[in-house]
Amino acid sequence: MTEASWPTEIRLSPDKMVLAVAFEDGLRLELPAELLRVESPAAEGHGHAAHETRRVAGKAAIRIVGSEPVGNYAVRLVFDDGHSTGLFSWSYLRHLGERQDEIMSGYLRRLAEAGLSRE
Numbered sequence: 519m520t521e522a523s524w525p526t527e528i529r530l531s532p533d534k535m536v537l538a539v540a541f542e543d544g545l546r547l548e549l550p551a552e553l554l555r556v557e558s559p560a561a562e563g564h565g566h567a568a569h570e571t572r573r574v575a576g577k578a579a580i581r582i583v584g585s586e587p588v589g590n591y592a593v594r595l596v597f598d599d600g601h602s603t604g605l606f607s608w609s610y611l612r613h614l615g616e617r618q619d620e621i622m623s624g625y626l627r628r629l630a631e632a633g634l635s636r637e
Contacts, residue, residue, distance in 0.1 A: 523609045528593065534581035537595070539611050547615030552636070555580045555597050556625055557614055558604030575634035 527540040537549045556574040577599070584596035588605050596602040614621060629636065 523612050525608055525611070528585070530582055530585070534583060534598075535579075537582060537585075537611075539615065541608075541612065545612070545615075547612070547618075549611065549615050549618065550622075551580045551582045551597065552577045553614060553618055553622055553625075554582070554595060554606065555599070555601060557621060558595075558601065559606065559610060560601070560604035573628050573632050573634055575629055575632075576637060578636035 524542050525539050526542055527538070529538045530536070531538065535551045537551065537554060538546065539549065540546045555577045581598045582595050583598045584602075586594050586596075588594050592605045592607040593611075594602060594605055626636070
């Protein structure tokens with residue numbers, strides 16, 4: 519991990535639907551709770567193998583209700599649907615933030631293909 523990937527600030531919005539992260543190199547990201555929930559690095563969200571990607575539907579109104587640091591490399595997020603097993607490393611948060619439009623588009627496409635909804 520590069521020095522630039524270290525966060526200097528992590529803040530949850532008052533409505534608990536956005537996690538704002540600032541990095542040492544000045545990059546500031548706003549990560550929607552929905553994106554974080556559906557892209558959680560936990561096995562529940564992705565299956566146990568690359569070909570087992572699961573579609574997590576119905577998370578448009580998800581909220582982050584808690585967080586806890588994990589060592590000096592990650593944060594564990596707790597969502598209001600009870601999901602709390604994903605560890606979000608600083609570099610993974612940066613990846614999600616820098617590519618969130620692309621990642622969200624892919625998520626929406628996979629939901630549509632499966633006939634599922636964000637609601």
